[in-house]
Amino acid sequence: MIKITLKDGKILEFNDPITAEEVAKSIGMGLYKAALAAKIDGQVKDLMTVIDRDCSLEILIWDDEGGRDTLRHTASHVLAQAVKRLYPNVKLAIGPAIENGFYYDFDADFPITPEILEKIEKEMEKIVKEGLRPERFVLPREEAIKYMKEKNEPYKVELIEDLPEGEEISFYTQGEFTDLCAGPHIPNTDKIKAIKLLSVAGAYWRGSEKNKMLQRIYGTAFTKKSDLENYLNMVEEAKKRDHRKLGRELELFAIHEEGPGFPFFYPKGMVVRNILESYWREVHAKWGYSEIKTPIILNERLWHQSGHWDHYKENMYFTQIDDQDYAVKPMNCPGAILVYKSQMHSYRELPLRLGELGLVHRHEISGALHGLMRVRAFTQDDAHIFMMPSQIKDEVLGVINLIDSFYKVFGFEYHVELSTRPEDSMGSDEDWENATNALIEALNAAGLEYKINEGDGAFYGPKIDFHLRDSIGRTWQCGTIQLDFQMPERFDLHYTGEDGEKHRPVMIHRVVFGSIERFMGILIEHYAGAFPTWLAPVQVRILPVTDRANEYAKGLEERLKEKGIRVESDLRNEKIGYKIREAQVQKIPYMLVLGDREVEAGSVSVRSRREGDLGQMSFDDFVNKVREEIDKKITYV
RNA sequence: GCCGGCUUAGCUCAAUGGCAGAGCAACUGACUUGUAAUCAGUAGGUUGUAGGUUCAAGUCCUAUAGCCGGCUCCA
Numbered sequence: 278m279i280k281i282t283l284k285d286g287k288i289l290e291f292n293d294p295i296t297a298e299e300v301a302k303s304i305g306m307g308l309y310k311a312a313l314a315a316k317i318d319g320q321v322k323d324l325m326t327v328i329d330r331d332c333s334l335e336i337l338i339w340d341d342e343g344g345r346d347t348l349r350h351t352a353s354h355v356l357a358q359a360v361k362r363l364y365p366n367v368k369l370a371i372g373p374a375i376e377n378g379f380y381y382d383f384d385a386d387f388p389i390t391p392e393i394l395e396k397i398e399k400e401m402e403k404i405v406k407e408g409l410r411p412e413r414f415v416l417p418r419e420e421a422i423k424y425m426k427e428k429n430e431p432y433k434v435e436l437i438e439d440l441p442e443g444e445e446i447s448f449y450t451q452g453e454f455t456d457l458c459a460g461p462h463i464p465n466t467d468k469i470k471a472i473k474l475l476s477v478a479g480a481y482w483r484g485s486e487k488n489k490m491l492q493r494i495y496g497t498a499f500t501k502k503s504d505l506e507n508y509l510n511m512v513e514e515a516k517k518r519d520h521r522k523l524g525r526e527l528e529l530f531a532i533h534e535e536g537p538g539f540p541f542f543y544p545k546g547m548v549v550r551n552i553l554e555s556y557w558r559e560v561h562a563k564w565g566y567s568e569i570k571t572p573i574i575l576n577e578r579l580w581h582q583s584g585h586w587d588h589y590k591e592n593m594y595f596t597q598i599d600d601q602d603y604a605v606k607p608m609n610c611p612g613a614i615l616v617y618k619s620q621m622h623s624y625r626e627l628p629l630r631l632g633e634l635g636l637v638h639r640h641e642i643s644g645a646l647h648g649l650m651r652v653r654a655f656t657q658d659d660a661h662i663f664m665m666p667s668q669i670k671d672e673v674l675g676v677i678n679l680i681d682s683f684y685k686v687f688g689f690e691y692h693v694e695l696s697t698r699p700e701d702s703m704g705s706d707e708d709w710e711n712a713t714n715a716l717i718e719a720l721n722a723a724g725l726e727y728k729i730n731e732g733d734g735a736f737y738g739p740k741i742d743f744h745l746r747d748s749i750g751r752t753w754q755c756g757t758i759q760l761d762f763q764m765p766e767r768f769d770l771h772y773t774g775e776d777g778e779k780h781r782p783v784m785i786h787r788v789v790f791g792s793i794e795r796f797m798g799i800l801i802e803h804y805a806g807a808f809p810t811w812l813a814p815v816q817v818r819i820l821p822v823t824d825r826a827n828e829y830a831k832g833l834e835e836r837l838k839e840k841g842i843r844v845e846s847d848l849r850n851e852k853i854g855y856k857i858r859e860a861q862v863q864k865i866p867y868m869l870v871l872g873d874r875e876v877e878a879g880s881v882s883v884r885s886r887r888e889g890d891l892g893q894m895s896f897d898d899f900v901n902k903v904r905e906e907i908d909k910k911i912t913y914v
Numbered sequence: 915g916c917c918g919g920c921u922u923a924g925c926u927c928a929a930u931g932g933c934a935g936a937g938c939a940a941c942u943g944a945c946u947u948g949u950a951a952u953c954a955g956u957a958g959g960u961u962g963u964a965g966g967u968u969c970a971a972g973u974c975c976u977a978u979a980g981c982c983g984g985c986u987c988c989a
Binding site for chain 1: 915916917918919925945946947948949950951952962979980981982983984985986987988989
């Protein structure tokens with residue numbers, strides 16, 4: 278007797294071994310039809326899996342992540358199968374499901390063009406309709422290698438060779454196509470009701486630039502045609518939020534061909550930027566930071582001492598002054614260290630928090646540039662905290678809380694990663710271990726979930742990274758907290774302890790926004806250009822209905838300016854509908870429509886970007902409403 | 915940096931190898947207008963740049979720059 282416990286706690290009993298698919302059928306035909314995979318004792322498996330012992334079972338459908346991934350994984354095999362049918366000489370690499378679809382990497386000796394993509398997609402649709410059932414089989418290692426060698430699939434051979442000893446080596450066959458694969462797969466390709474190839478991109482074999490670049494085909498698949506349409510519409514909508522497009526349309530910033538990676542901020546962008554910076558200063562003053570400003574260009578000597586020359590030279594710009602070698606700073610830390618070093622410090626002063634809105638330049642490779650998100654010159658909202666070792670945990674915790682409180686103001690969701698020692702780094706293993714453990718301790722104390730990003734730390738220390746999402750779901754590192762035992766050593770920093778002896782301080786390097794540029798890029802996409810009133814470059818636009826109201830409008834404009842509200846008037850000889858449309862398109866939070874009635878009553882008619890016509894109110898009521906929104910930083914998303 | 919694609923007026927986009935165009939924006943004029951686009955007119959271009967093929971190149975070829983999507987890398 279086999280006892281199978283379902284999700285709802287119900288227990289089914291069977292006399293003989295049975296497939297998960299059959300169990301689904303016994304529960305109901307609806308579930309059977311919708312079923313894509315099975316979660317057996319917590320593991321996602323094929324529906325074809327034979328259950329021969331007591332276990333828990335959950336039938337996974339489209340709404341389950343495991344169900345979606347399984348369907349898309351099979352879709353990637355359909356893609357590979359189609360490619361093999363059309364171009365038998367193409368070599369197969371890997372093809373997993375990813376967040377919104379799947380990809381498969383191929384080694385083809387010809388470029389896969391959009392036209393070829395269309396042909397492949399047609400073939401895929403055929404395969405889907407053929408209703409192929411993936412069949413799983415297992416081979417011992419040597420036979421598996423032999424099998425893939427015979428099929429002339431060198432990448433598969435390499436994959437098998439690198440599988441750990443004792444690992445089961447499984448294959449899936451659907452129709453004439455067989456692929457090395459851990460699974461799981463859906464029971465029939467005809468469950469894929471909508472499939473679409475999206476793009477081709479280069480991708481290094483096994484993600485290393487030392488290896489050959491393969492061609493990666495991205496696609497997505499759904500169980501319903503309408504879901505695919507919805508998804509494509511969603512992607513279209515997301516593209517409208519692209520900060521590069523909105524930056525141009527709303528005249529916030531631009532990047533010109535003359536300065537790739539060097540953004541220009543236009544007047545409206547500078548309003549947003551200046552507000553962010555003054556808010557930053559206000560908060561940091563409260564949190565016990567003082568502010569410094571260090572030079573952009575400093576003698577090359579300093580960068581040898583800091584270790585940047587050895588570990589960061591590739592990313593730096595250099596110049597000469599009076600026959601001496603100088604470097605443009607890629608980081609603010611050495612400057613801050615010189616400030617620290619210029620005075621004696623007592624343990625009583627620690628932790629010493631030196632903030633700096635520092636403009637840094639980094640030579641990023643051209644392919645990495647991306648709007649404001651990845652540039653070659655950016656301002657870090659940096660701070661260097663010098664402290665005693667005993668203060669590490671509290672300080673890191675403090676910075677975590679500071680970052681969290683900042684992101685909450687903007688309504689951001691974030692995730693946290695812990696980046697550990699990279700290959701190219703300096704310092705002893707012991708220092709690195711201590712530093713990494715200190716960060717873990719702080720993360721645990723803060724109760725934060727985090728994922729480990731192996732080998733992605735700074736060359737001088739491990740770091741906690743805060744990632745924010747852009748409009749199409751890519752995440753960007755913004756805030757970071759880096760713990761550093763190396764720089765204090767290199768620069769021979771010290772403080773006088775309670776015992777009157779010299780001691781070595783520890784440093785934290787940290788940013789909240791990350792870079793003002795990147796943060797603004799995220800902000801623009803997050804709000805789709807419709808900034809909350811406190812950040813909006815123009816908060817109120819006054820729209821007289823006819824030129825009879827122009828004088829009244831100008832008077833109100835002055836009075837609003839006196840209240841510290843950013844206002845402008847549209848006195849052009851245009852219809853009111855036209856003026857409103859334009860203000861709306863420019864995402865200005867409030868419009869004041871002024872005609873004969875308002876002039877007569879000395880009132881204002883208010884139109885909100887978000888809620889439309891709010892009707893007439895007194896000038897004072899309007900000012901109070903807007904001021905409250907600004908002062909409380911009220912955000913409607 | 916690598917792979918693929920793209921680049922035409924300020925913006926969005928047209929133009930079989932055969933006279934470079936439209937809409938919006940700008941400017942001028944008329945309309946004095948009530949909650950998302952009034953009408954008419956004017957101006958705007960060495961088709962990213964440099965070569966080449968051709969009687970003829972926006973269109974084909976080569977190189978190059980920038981951009982877009984990825985890979986790699988990172989705030």
